[in-house]
Amino acid sequence: MHLLQLFTALVLGTSLGCAAASEEFRPEANTCPQVITCGNPGLNGLPGRDGRDGAKGEKGDQGVGVRGQQGFPGKAGPPGPVGERGEAGVQGQKGEKGETPATDIFQQQIYALESRFQELHDECNNYKQAVLLQGMTVGQKTFISxxxxxxxxxxxxxxxxxxxxxxxPMNADENAAVQELAKRGAKFAFLNVNDLQTEGLFVYENGKALGYTNWKKGEPNNYGGNEDCVVIIPENAQWNDFNCEQRGLIICEF
Structure with a gap:
């Protein structure tokens, strides 16, 4: 009985104290300070429902953005179908012949020169063949009288x-060719050999020693003391020293 009365008195005192405090300290909101109760935290409750969507705001100002770089071109698409062939047009009248361009005139002149050159070339070949018929060819040399x-x-x-x-002549074959031309002239022919620089030492025109000779027996003998040149004898193709101031058949080699 005493405990029940004591608990009732405590509750009543607390209520009166809260009422008195509320009368003395009256904030703008009529609230009572929360009483923090110590103890184990409780479990989380179920999530509440989604709130309603708010009113749609006004459209903002459009900003000035920086334009990005152009991307790479894409792959070519498939070719389209071939179009229909158009109708043939009416052929126009043939125009008047224009003036011949300068390049065409030059080209015609070139053709004329080429034609003339070919004619001269053919004539030269004919003369060459005629000369060769009168000459003798041995290896790379051609002898012409x-x-x-x-x-x-x-x-x-x-x-x-x-x-x-x-x-x-620098070998037997060349010597035979020169002999044949000398026989046709029925006279001995000069050779490009002499001992004008050193008596008794016969050399070529360039001063080199002879690599081939066909001296007649007993020759050269410098008969009379002034035989410094050489001739070929038509009858036997042999060589003989001879006076350079005498006249002999002239045979050239090419």
């Missing part, structure tokens, strides 16, 4: 003027 009789010095100059040299 001038049918002229002159001194050694004049004969060598005559051949040089024609772009050739005085005949100078």
């Amino acid at each position: 001038t049918h002229q009789h002159d001194t050694f010095a004049n004969g060598r100059a005559r051949c040089a003027k024609a772009g050739a040299a005085l005949a100078c």
